[in-house]
Amino acid sequence: MSPSHDAGASDPASNPGSADPNGLALMNKTGDVDVVILGAGINGAGLFRDLCAQGVSCLIVDKGDFGSGTSAAPSRLIHGGLKYLETGEFGLVAQSTLERNLLLKNAPHYVSPLPTVIPIFSWSKGIWAALRTLLGSTSAPRSRGAILIKIGLTIYDFYGSRHRVMPRHRLVGRRRALSDMPALTRSIVATGTYYDARISHPERLVLELITDGLAANALAAAANYTTLVSSSNGVLTFQSNDGGQSKDGGQSENGTVFSVRPKLVVNAAGPWIDDVNASLGAPSKIIGGTKGSHILLKHDELVRSLAGRMLYFEADDGRICLVYDYLGLALVGSTDIQADNPDTVRCEPQEIDYLLESVRALMPGMSFGRDQIVYAYSGIRPLPASDASVPGLISRDHSAPVVEPEGSRPFPIISLVGGKWTTFRGFAEEVADTILDRLGCRRKVTTRSMPIGGGKGFPTEPAARAAWLADARSASGVDERRLDQLLSRYGTKALPIARHQGRCDNEDRLPGASDYSGSEIDYIVRNEFVEHLADIVMRRTTLAIGGSLTMSDLKQIAAIAGRARSWDPQRMSDELDAAVAQLSDRNLMRL
DSSP states (O other): OOOOOOTTTOOTTTSOOTTSTTSHHHHHHHOEEEEEEEOOSHHHHHHHHHHHHTTOOEEEEOSSSTTOSGGGSSOSEEOOOGGGGTTTOHHHHHHHHHHHHHHHHHOTTTEEEEEEEEEEOOSSTTHHHHHHHHTTOSOOOSOOOHHHHHHHHHHHHHHTTTTOOSOOOEEEEHHHHHHHOTTSOTTOSEEEEEEEEEESOHHHHHHHHHHHHHHHOTTEEEESSEEEEEEETTEEEEEEOOSOBOTTSOBOSOOOEEEEEEEEEEEOOGGGHHHHHHHTTOOOOOBOOEEEEEEEEOOHHHHHHHTTOEEEEEOTTSOEEEEEEETTEEEEEOOOEEOOOTTSOOOOHHHHHHHHHHHHHHSTTSOOOGGGEEEEEEEEEOOBOOOOSSGGGSOOOEEOOEEOOBTTBOSOEEEOEEOOGGGHHHHHHHHHHHHHHHHTOOOOOOSTTOOOGGGTTOOOSHHHHHHHHHHHHHHHOOOHHHHHHHHHHHGGGHHHHHHOOSSSOTTOBOSSOTTSBHHHHHHHHHHTTOOSHHHIIIIISSTTTTTOOOHHHHHHHHHHHHHHHTOOHHHHHHHHHHHHHHHHHTSOOOO
16 A cells, blocks of 8 residues: 655655555554544545644545545635625635635645636626525525625625735726727626636645645554445454456455554545445435536637636526636636536536536637547535525535444544535634544644645745755756746655656656656655556646646556556556546546
């Protein structure tokens, strides 16, 4: 399960304790642990880091890869929740805007400001409908006019004033709006512009939260591709699926079995929460969910027109859609459909039609077609169970219900329900405080101003960046242009990657994606808990979602991973087949 290591190949800072990189050997030996977290998405990873920082012994486990479930399928926004004002969730907006501002400071290597433009099609529509929604109506406004949007943006600015790092909103009329963005439909009467933020690599942020936790606490452990096989008399038994993949892409049954006895269990399994609670002997029905799908288009004209801005707009049915530049592609999303099976979720043809038609109506002078799609993805938002008739009105707030010990289960179970990407740190802090109180411990440190992973020491000003690059060049011997590329990609974790000495050289580049080197991939395989080929191209890098991955690249990456992990020819073939099947079937990628 743990990464393989060659002399001089590992980075203790990112993968602490090379003899036991994920901490499992020590934990398996003692058998006792304060907290087990089931699910290593953003909520579970955020809580793991917080508990580790407090000195709590903690094990985090995921049946798949870290950050591979719902946390890998967001709109890639760090937003304050402007639309939650309509449903009166002012506390959630206050927390979200604060956490957004904190993330801009604590994770500047991945989180950056995003100017957002709202096309407005009337001056006064939606006011009475918005008041009805605020008072509890189950319907939302189908159109929001300039007056309503002005009020909302003013309130939004007020809530975002704590740790403010971005400008306030502004409204401009039709003539100015079309001058700024001529491709917009001429049926607008105005536009409003405000600032939120985007995250370039959410999957890596999840990984960095986990490695930060491991680095902070020698009593912590983490395991991906590990399944809970039994819960009996207070003992949880797990099996690691580290024996490769079956021909249908599933996990093989080979692997290490280990057991622990926790004082408390946290169920952070997202849309699988009810399933996990049932396996723990505490059946529940607390999770609902809606499906969100996104497509990425190779559309240079649209990207140029956006000029770094996001369009946040209403589709014809009143649902909110968005389009913005992500890695040089146009990311279009998202749908909001009630769904409850996260294992089979994918972007369906009717959803693609909906997204294309929505952006086509907004930018009528441009052409949009399926041939422009280079990648697609879907996920189930793990929302609280709800009978709301409009999916968009289901609360995005979070809660942490507790099931107390009973019978042969001596530990309580805390389920992490709802929440969203932006608020993970605040949610984790709330739950960690509850856990610390139950364990009779006190908080040692807050995570409020704690940098995440490569955000530590990240140079945000040009002069500081130049100084960092000069120092890194002296330390690594790599030219500054390449270091600048790595710094943008990994934050200050770029230095150990640049200094990595493996069988591949920094100048040995991938055939298609020439901005990635063989040495870089080798480092990732050896130091970042890689178990499968898909981990590398879908979560440790942006090769797949960025649309640059070729079949030649995939084979080269498989060869590098195979050498580092000692895969035999059959395992290599299985990994390639599984990655190609997933990328083509679920992500609509043409390799």
